[in-house]
Amino acid sequence: MEEKWDSACEWCKENWQSIVSVFVTIVIVVGIVILSISTFGTAIPVIAVGVVGAIVGVSGQLISDIISCAITGDWAGNWQSYIGSAIGGFAGGVLLLLTNPIDACSAEAAISTFFGENLENITGAQKRSTFEILFDTGLSTGTAAFFSFALSKITGKLSKTLSKKIQVFKRLSGINSYDASFKMVITKLKQGSIKKFHYKTIRNGVISGLPGGALEI
Numbered sequence: 001m002e003e004k005w006d007s008a009c010e011w012c013k014e015n016w017q018s019i020v021s022v023f024v025t026i027v028i029v030v031g032i033v034i035l036s037i038s039t040f041g042t043a044i045p046v047i048a049v050g051v052v053g054a055i056v057g058v059s060g061q062l063i064s065d066i067i068s069c070a071i072t073g074d075w076a077g078n079w080q081s082y083i084g085s086a087i088g089g090f091a092g093g094v095l096l097l098l099t100n101p102i103d104a105c106s107a108e109a110a111i112s113t114f115f116g117e118n119l120e121n122i123t124g125a126q127k128r129s130t131f132e133i134l135f136d137t138g139l140s141t142g143t144a145a146f147f148s149f150a151l152s153k154i155t156g157k158l159s160k161t162l163s164k165k166i167q168v169f170k171r172l173s174g175i176n177s178y179d180a181s182f183k184m185v186i187t188k189l190k191q192g193s194i195k196k197f198h199y200k201t202i203r204n205g206v207i208s209g210l211p212g213g214a215l216e217i
Helices: 002-040 044-072 079-095 101-123 130-150 152-165 167-172 178-191 199-215
Strands: none
Touching: 002 044, 002 079, 002 101, 044 079, 044 101, 044 178, 044 199, 079 101, 101 130, 178 199
């Protein structure tokens, strides 16, 4: 027992900064959710956009890992980064209710990187210094903000082109698009005109969010 206690104390001493960072990140995400719920008076739209954001975040991480593996031949992904992507994606989705897409995308990247890399430190998957984590977080935040702005028009044009050229992609653009349908339901949920959402709402949000998420990798 004494050896286990000493080992636990040593582990806490080595990882206390990352432990605190993970805890603070969770508190921030919970705060964002509470603020959003209090703003709209209901948790339903918050849950909907949060789940969509988490799925898109994890999907984007998977696409990134697949591309990286195809280029380098090594699989760089780990479960810590996927948890970070899910939490960051959830927070980014919720922030879309409170702010603009660029700010939401930037916050998603910051939370995903900061949480994921600190979790890697805690679990021993990686050992990064505080400076390295902060640098990576700042870099990913700035990159996400830039590409979110620069690629918004590209993704819009790409969706329009695919919807016109290929029948299976016809719902990528227009008044009946996945994006339009998702936003319509979320607006009604915020207004209280409907009280629940169908699984198709999640599907529409994920499909509409994936093109932009894939290009921002």
